[in-house]
Amino acid sequence: MEQFMLIYKGGDANWMAKASREEIAASKAQWQDWAAALQAKGQLVSLGAPLVFSGFKVSGDGGISDISSTRVADLVTGYSFIKAGSMEEAITWAEKSPYISYPDASVEVRQVTQMVSEGSSA
Template structure:
């Protein structure tokens, strides 16, 4: 089995403020169900966390950019780490990720390389 990072992109930067409490509870319930299902299958390595939409990007030219000015749909908004037999299996697992219920959100599936 190989580890894969699910990189969540996009979304509303103020989702935690703009989402009514009942809707937030339902969303968090979906995330919990999804994480529990992955865990029960032995596929969850790390549930990850949402990331704040503000931050800094540093380039090798010493240029520092405020990433909050980037298009939100391209910003990384969170991550999880899962185990799968292949990229195809990891992709299938990612297809049921609750982040996909949100408009303008996507999941990028990336294999984590082991450096020995």
């Protein structure tokens, strides 16, 4: 199996503040169920963590910019690592992710590759 990173993007920056206790509890239960399904198949590497909707971008030319003005849909707001037999299977898990149900949210699926050390072949 290969390792994949699910990159959560967008969503509603104010959802937690606006959501009722019941909505938050239901969301937490959905995440727990999704993680348990992955865990049962030995495919959960790391549930990851949510990220705050603010931060800074540091570039190689010494530039530092505040990302708070970035479109929310373009912001990385969390991540998970899973194992899957193929990209198609990883996409299926992403489609089942509770994150998809949040307003204006998307999940980017990327295969993790290994760094090639000096002297080894790719």
